Amino acid sequence: MATLTPDLAPSVDVLRARVHEAFPDLVDELIQLVAIPSISSDPEHEADVRASAEHVRQRFEAAGLTGEVLRGANPDGTPGRPGVVARTRRIEGAPxxxxxxxxDVQPTGARKRWSSDPFTAEVRGSRVYGRGASDDGAGIIVHLGALRALAGDLGVNAVVFIEGEEEIGSPSFVDFLQTHAELLRADVIVVADSHNWRPGEPAITTTLRGNSILTVDVTVLEHAVHSGAFGGPILDAVTVAARMIASLHDEAGDVAVAGLGGRGDADVDWPEEEFRAAAGVVDGYQLAGTGDLAARVWTKPAINVIGLDARPVAQSSNTIAPDARFRLSIRTVPGRDPREAMEAVADHLRAHIPFGARVRITPDEYGPGYRADLDSPVTADLRWALTESWGAPSVDIGVGGSIPFISDFQRLFPQAQVVVTGVEDPLTNAHSEDESQSLPDLEHAILAEALLLARLAIGG
Known part of the structure; x- marks a missing residue:
């Protein structure tokens, strides 16, 4: 066994040079990852998800780690998707x-909307394009590159956990952690699945909104009836559903449901023109809500209709629709219980049912938010590493999306300090067409993680 000593930590300049020299090979590694269509939500790609796990295991073993492809169990007892656990040689006394x-990656969506084959990575300018190039192939490359840069100088015990089902909500995650707890237990957990503030500007993710999803069924008739013979006294179910949906926001576009909380100020200024460009907002559309723009995305609640079942226009007829169904995504304030938020929305909907329609509200899923410990020594170490690598001050940001498994890490490994960072940026287009990764930011992120590991090895 090696012995932990401060002398094992290489200098910043040495690590920077190592990462820079290895970076072309690491880009090739990312291109190989993109080529595997590991779409966890599609049963037809089950073999690809297995192949992806095996490929990842082999890459970390080639870097000197001992790796395994492991699974947890889903709540119904079926096997979860394959994940990879790889470990470095044990150093007694080291953290x-x-x-x-x-x-795993998201489906491609309509391929005609892509500028190139989503599973053939293509470098254009300073970015590499392809499904999973950023979310989260880049995260894998950050870990791989940092460990390669520290080969022979690593002063911590590193455990790499590359999950295979994050894009479908991590259904077997808790069982995976419990089953393989002895392999995964750690003093520090670094999650590389988040964002930077802008290209060239690093960030620590300090808050994540939670998420709750519910489905609402609206019924006004036992069966469809002629709109001429009965229209007027009877509103169709789609109109009734629309009135319920409209009640969820006030005239300014703020959420009108009581008790969801949130604050309207943010630590950074998000220029509206940058937000509109990143989201592809059409000309003339006015942004909804009040307060700082960043707060509207990070620390205030949001409610959106993510699905609506009604008669398609192609099948329309002069009859009153007897029923309709819609699904809501509720982004909850960091630190708020998502179940309580869902109940508040459900109570609001029940109080706003037009004309006594029959309504059934069905909870679908919950995902807790996240609030970082800003006083944690590891947070300070990460802030130093990011700033040192980029040569620009790191900022604290929130993220409007959810990573529910972070709360599982905190609950099952309460002794661990969790920090969240990443390589995405507003131009990444994760989950959408033409997903891409900034190559300069990827190189900086690799160096930052290597610096963080070196810092942790010598106690900060």
């Missing part, structure tokens, strides 16, 4: 650091 990313 253990868990490095998390995921190897």
């Amino acid at each position: 253990t650091v868990l490095l998390y990313a995921h190897h």
Whole structure:
């Protein structure tokens, strides 16, 4: 066994040079990852998800780690998607650091909307394009590159956990952690699945909104009837559903449901023109809500209709629709219980049912938010590493999306300090067409993680 000493930590300049020299090979590694269509939500790609896990295991073993492809069990007892756990050689007395990313990816959507084949990575300018190039193939490469840069100088016990089902809500995650707890238990957990503030500007994710999803069924008739013979006294179910949906926001576009909380100020200024460009907002559309723009995305609640079942226009007829169904996504304030938020929305909907329609509200899923410990020594170490690598001050940001498994890490490994960072940016287009990754930011992120690991090895 090696002995932990401060002398094992290489200098910043040495690590920077190592990462820079290895970076072309690491880009090739990312291109190989993109080529595997590991779409966890599609049963037809089950073999690809297995192939992706095996490929990742082999890459970390080639870097000197011992790796395994492991599974947890879903709540119904079926096997979860394959994840990879790889470990470095044990150093007595050294802290253990868990490095998390995921190897599964989102479906491509309409391929005609892509500028190139989503599973053939293409470098254009300073970015590489392809499905999973950023979310979260880049996260895998950050861990791989940092460990390669520290080969022979690593002063911590590193455990790499590359999950295989993050894009479908991590259904077997809790069982995976419980089943393989002895392999995964750590003093520090680094999650590389989040954002930077802008290209060239690093960030620590300090808050994540939670998420609750519910489905609402609206019924006004036992069966469809002629709109001429009965229209007037009877509103169709789609109109009734629309009135319920409209009640969820006030005239300014703020959420009108009582008790969801949130604050309207943010630590950074998000220029509206940058937000509109990143989201592809059409000309003339006015942004909804009040307060700082960043707060509207990070620390205030949001409610959106993510699905609506009604008669398609192609099948329309002069009859009154007897029923309709819609599904809501509720982004909850960091630190708020998502179940309580869902109940508040359900109570609001029940209080706003037009004309006594029959309504059934069905909870679908919950995902807790996250609030970082800003006083944690590891947070300070990460802030130093990011700033040192980029040569620009790191900022604290929130993220409007959810990473519910972070709360599982905190609950099952309460002794661990969790920090969240990443390589995405407003131009990444994760989950959408032409997903891409900034190559300069990827190189900086690799160096930052290597610096963080070196810092942790010598106690900060």
